[in-house]
Amino acid sequence: MTPGAQEPPTRVLHRVGSKEELLRAKRVSVLLGGREVLVLHYRGRFHALDARCYHSGGPLQEGDIEEIAGRLCIVCPWHKYKITLAEGEGLYQAADPKPGPWCSKGVKQRVHSITESGGDILVALNDCVDSLDSDYYQSERYRATLPSR
Template identity: 45%
Template structure:
């Protein structure tokens, strides 16, 4: 669980920068939201943990440079999500010329969160204010989904859990290493 700090409005300390730098990616819980935090090329990014498409744990995904944009690749279905904006990318094929392929955006599908590094501390502020539009990854934080999770077998990503995603080949021990 993240700890409150007295820096700018709404920021919460989530990790030490040295720990994040060593692990490269971690999962933290801020308020009622699970967040994946990544350290890539001297930058720190934060996105909702569960992939907008089917709930895959993005903290388990690979990071790739796709056409100059750093992306996390969902480990379940290989969706490509930009770390900066939360856009979902895909390769469009022209039916008139199948050899012509172009990378396009489906738009913002994954909620990103603001991160600040001050000294050796990493701070995060959730971007879930009510004046923002609904983003597809928000579905995993609705009352309906929480009720579903409580009543059905759905992986528990809490730090002490060893649950394994239904579509994943990873073990609970693989996922546990990402929790701070």
């Protein structure tokens, strides 16, 4: 390492469960480092993303998965927004007057890295400093608006 250079920060890996457990469950919503994260398995791959929809906090755990324009998306159960599983992009289809091609609104939902090690599924939270729309629904400010449980 070059003198004066800093070590890259070590990413914290959160164990979500064993691969076997998660394959059985197909979807789990877990609290990792203060974030509610949805971990799901679909077509042979695990995905991890913020569990509350960037639009208005809908529960993505209950969303269907569809392939849209060749990309796997979770469809929010509340207002049917489509979010790509791999990048967290919001997709929309302009209608003028007929439905046109699918377009991207950009990355709206925070997605997290997921790896497998020794039979366990591990998530590293996406610590990109840029604010994403889904961040609000992970905040204390948002949680304060929820009815007490």
